[in-house]
Every structure is written in C-alpha cells, then in structure tokens.
Amino acid sequence: MDSSRSTLILFALVMACDGGGGVLPLGTGKNDTDDADDEVEASELDDRVVDYNEALRTASLKLVDVSPTLEQIRRVQHAPDQKAEYGAVLDELLGDPRFARRMIRFWRDTLRQGGGELDTAPVFAARIVVEGRPLTDLFTAMENTCPSYDAETETFVDGNCDNGVPVHAGVLTNPGSMAQFYGNMAFRRVRWVQEVFACSKLPAEHNGDPKPMGNGQYTSPWPFQSISADPVDFQDTSAIVCANCHTTMNHLAPLFGNFDANGDWQTSIQVMTPTSPEPVATALDHWLPAGEQTSWRFGVPVADLPALGETLAKDPAVIQCVVARFWNFVMSKEDIVDGLAVVPSEVLEPSLQVLLSNNYNLKSMLRAMLSSEDFVSF
Amino acid sequence: MTRTGWLLSLSVLLVAGACDTELPDGMPGSSLEDFPDGVVGDSNNNDDPTDDAANQDGAYSGGEDNTFDHPDSLGGANKDPFEALAERQEEGPPEVRTRLHSCQKIQNTALFNTLRAFGVDLALTGDPDPAGELFANGGDALGGPNYGSRKGESIVWTNSGATKAQDIWVMAAGEIINNLPNAPHCQVDGVGPAMFDDSNRCNESAVTCLIGRPATDEHLAICNHIVDSAADPEKGKLLAVAALLAAAHTCE
Secondary structure, three states, X not given: OHHHHHHHHHHHHHHHOOOOOOEEEOOOOOOOOOOOOHHHHHHHHHOOXXXXXXXXXXXXXXXXXXXXXXXXXXXXXXXXXXXXXXXXXXXXXXXXXXXXXXXXXXXXXXXXXXXXXXXXXXXXXHHHHHOXXXXXXXXXXXXXXXXXXXXXXXXXXXXXXXXXXXXXXXXHHOHHHHHHOOOHHHHHHHHHHHHHHOOOOOOOOOOOOOEEEOOEXXXXXXXXXXXXXXXXXXXXXXXXXXXXXXXXXXXXXXXXXXXXXXXOEOOOOOOEEOOOXXXXXXXXXXXXXXXXXXXXXXXXXXXXXXXXXXXXXXXXXXXXXXXXXXXXXXXXXXOOOOOOOOEEHHHHHHHHHHHHHOOOEHHHHXXXXXXXXXXXXX | OOHHHHHHHHHHHHHHHHOOOOOOOOOOXXXXXXXXXXXXXXXXXXXOHHHOHHHOOOOOOXXXXXXXXXXXXXXXXXXXXXXXXXXXXXXXXXXXXXXXXXXXXXXXXXXXXXXXXOOOOOOOOOOOOOHHHHHHOOOOOOOOOEHHHOEOOOOOOOHHHHHHHHXXXXXXXXXXHHHHHHOHHHOEOOEOOOOEOOOOOEOHHHHHHHHOOOOOHHHHHHHHHHHHHOOOHHHHHHXXXXXXXXXXXXXX
C-alpha cells in the first residue's frame, strides 16, 4: 500500500478542492494569489455559493464529532426548503448528548487543560454552553463550579470545588486551573486569564503616549513607580521595559497568590519569588509598593477574585473575546492568540447581537453562527 | 461593512428585536456601541502582526543577566508573525478572510468516531497494523492535545499527520467495504448500502455516506475510475474507498 500513498494524497487534494472555492487552506495561504485589491476580495465573498449539504457535513463534525448520517444527508438534500431542514437538523445536533462531549473538548483546548482533576473547569464551561446559561457564569458562578460529566448517563453532575476558596468565582477559582498554571509569583495564572479571556498577549494596556525610558519606551498607563523594584526589579529598563507588562500583571497576580501548586487555597501566599541563590516565598510587597490596590486594569480596582469575576463579566473586551473564540471555532480558524487568528469586531457584530438579545446564551449564539450566511456559504 | 454583512446584521437585528429577554444586572448593555471597534486580538488594529509589541524578538526578555526566563507562550507554539503576515497578504483584509471557511484538520475524536460509524473495529490489532492500531499509536502524529504541556489539539495538518491519516484510511478501507451495509450510520429505514454493486460500480448511497454529502456524478466517476485502473479490482476498491475518505476528510 505504501507505493499508493502519493497517488492517494494527490487524489485527496484534488477531491478536497471540489466545490470548495470559498475555503482557505490553514497555514498555507489560499490558492488564488492575484486578488490584490479590495474589490476583488469583496467579490470573493459574493462569489460564494450557499450549500446546505456542505454546511451540514461541517456542522456535524464540529458539533458531534462525526459526519452526518445518511438519513440526515438525505433529509437536507431532498427537502423542499433546505434552509429550514438544515436548521431542524442543527437543532438536533445541538440537543445531542455528543454535543456536550464536544463542548468539553472545545473548552479543554481553549483553557489548555484536561483529564482527571484538570477537567472540572472545561466541564463547567461546557455545561454553561449546553444548558444555555449566560456566559458570564464563567466568571461569576459561586456554586457547582466543579461539575463532572457522566458518560454513561450522558449528563452533567453537580459538584462544588473543595479547594478552600472563601467565595468561588467560576473558572477563576478552579483548582485544576490554578494547579495547571502554577508558577513564580502567580504570573502564569495572570497570563492565562489575559490570553484566554482577553484574547491578547501582554502588554495588555497602552497609554497612547509612549515615553522613552532606558533601553525602550514606557507604554503603560500606570505610574511607573506603582510596582515593586525589589527583590525583583520590575522597574528595570536596561534591556527591555519590564513595567510595560508588569504594571498590569503585578496588580493582578496577588489575587491568585494564595493558591498552592495543587490549586488549593491557603491563608497565606503560596507562590515563590525567583531570587538568587534560592527562591523565597512571595510577599505582597514583592509585587506592589504599600498603598497600591489590586486591579484588573488601570483605574479598575478589584479587591478579590469574585470582584475580578464581576469585572470580567462586564468587560466588553472579554465578552468580545469569547465571541471571537467561538467564531474561530465555527470557521475553522487557528487560536486567536497563539495562531494570530484575529477577528474584526464588525464580523462579530451579528453574533454579538444575538448573544446580547438572548441573555448571554452561548448556545443560541453558536446556532446563529452556524446558520449565518458566512457559515453556509462555500 | 460589506453588503452581505449589512443584510446579515439587519436580519439578526430583526430576529433579536422580536425577543423579549432581559440582560443580567450590570452588563455592558444591549447596544453594540458598548463594545469597542477594531480587530479583536490585534493590539495595533492595523492587521500587521509583525509590529505588535508582543511579537518582537526578545519582547519578554533581554539577556541572561538582566531578565528572568519568560516563555514565549502559555503552552503551544506561537505562529511566526511574518508567516501570518504573508498569509494575510494572500488571503485579503480581515473583514473578508475571517468570513471564509478555513481548512482545518479533522479532530482526532471525529476521526475515531467516523471510522467507528463506518464499521471499523478500532480495538483490532495485527500485522500490519490495522486502522484502529494505527490510530491508537498515532495520537502525537495526528496533532493530539498535550494538556500536561498546556497545549490543546492542533487544527493544522502537518506532513506526518496527513500521512498518518492516509495510512489509517487505507487500512480501514477493507473493513469499511465489508461492514458498511450493517453500519447504522449509513442506513435509511434499516437498510444500508453495499459499497459496490455486482459490476464493481461504486454505489451512490455508499459514497454519499462516506463523504458526508450527496455524491455527484464526478465523485462516482472518479471512484469507478480508480477501481477500473487497478490491475486487481479488489485492490482498486480499497484504493477507491481510501481515496474518497481521505479527500472528504482533508478539511473538517
């Protein structure tokens, strides 16, 4: 069979292009390289053809992890109103128990954790989608934030996180997440929140008026002296301007400092400061000088993780980020941060409007995305 | 916004306007004006990833003596911003390219489920490795997740992943031909199609089920041509089924 491999690959590529004029190959650029101006590019959208048969195939793979059954294919193929029949099958897929398992995988990949104790956050997030709860529960739920999924009965099972947190705040206090992103001075946990839920790398804040400083420019809106300089000199500018990122990070990290390496909440700070020759337990003044408040952003103080959760739930940029992540899932794009698969806000507007009009119900939004002109056109 | 974008927005607004739901207290509101314009995920809003502060060489570190170790990413590999820029220059502006489907790798769970749905025994072992064994041992090559390294499943094909998938489809073909009539996934009213008729012609219903969409005359012509081209029709059937499956599952 090995001698047939090249023939198969060639044939597969030929077949893959059949009827796929509106499909971009991931990571390789598209086939047509000559459309340089906007008119040609806009016409590329108009040149797409609505194909509910192809949409059904893709939707089925995305929602229940298998191609559609022959019966489903025939229903859409022979329907007098293909759009309506496609919508009916879509509703069946969204109600299928396999959709729950697919959403758990979606959130495992999004949250970068899964399996065993690391599954509770993905399962919790998936449950929010499957049960049509507001996406804001991701950050604000105080109960049942560590559910499990019973594969035999195909149901979510209630469960509270037992990691000693005074008040839970959705995924922000999840033991698996805190264990997975344990690191020096809790900075990895900060980075996880920033990249997963704000959809951009650090630096997260820009003041629009860069100031030359040392070997670079200071771009953060925070006062330069608002972070500590000892035992780690976050105000160093000899190589890069550390404060561009650390003004944001140091005001957020103390909120996550009391989780130990297992994700359990303790009454004292559990992370370490990487001093030489030996690391030492982090103290609050390693992050911030006296008088500084913990904050999500400059001018947005948050006293604890529940307050951070409330703040994230009200932050339009965070809401947009979650919508963008689902859009990229639906349109087969790479990760918005690692894969640089950015999305213009205008493309997200119809989905965002559906989300706003349906009490932040992600399942309704997902259905709207899968019914959109963009999704059913190829 | 493009014409189709306006139409889509208008239709969604009309539907949304018919709903009488209330927002949670203190939420940004029901107006899109509460949300920032721009490109989500692009700090400069200029669609050029090479000038983002986070994408510069040494963005997070200066040298061994004056900065701590700062990993470039949370887990997975970062995309080269120059590679991304080159792709964007080919694919067009963000308001166009983000509205076109991309071709992503079929996810491993979907590959597993699809093989099983077509009648493949994924627990089967043997020499040479049957499809199930190839799949079981091919997780890394197929881009499976590594959550221990904080890395989700890849959606981008690699050479090794695509090759592994080809091998799996080839080894699965024989089982699929034998078992397809009994696979509930491909049955209508309890009756499943045979892959080939008595004249070694490809069955339209079987091809439709395998590729997940109605088979065209071209699909059938290609399928039949592969069978006819082989010195041995039985090997031709294997190649035809493997080729159909590989082609249909190149993009999710």
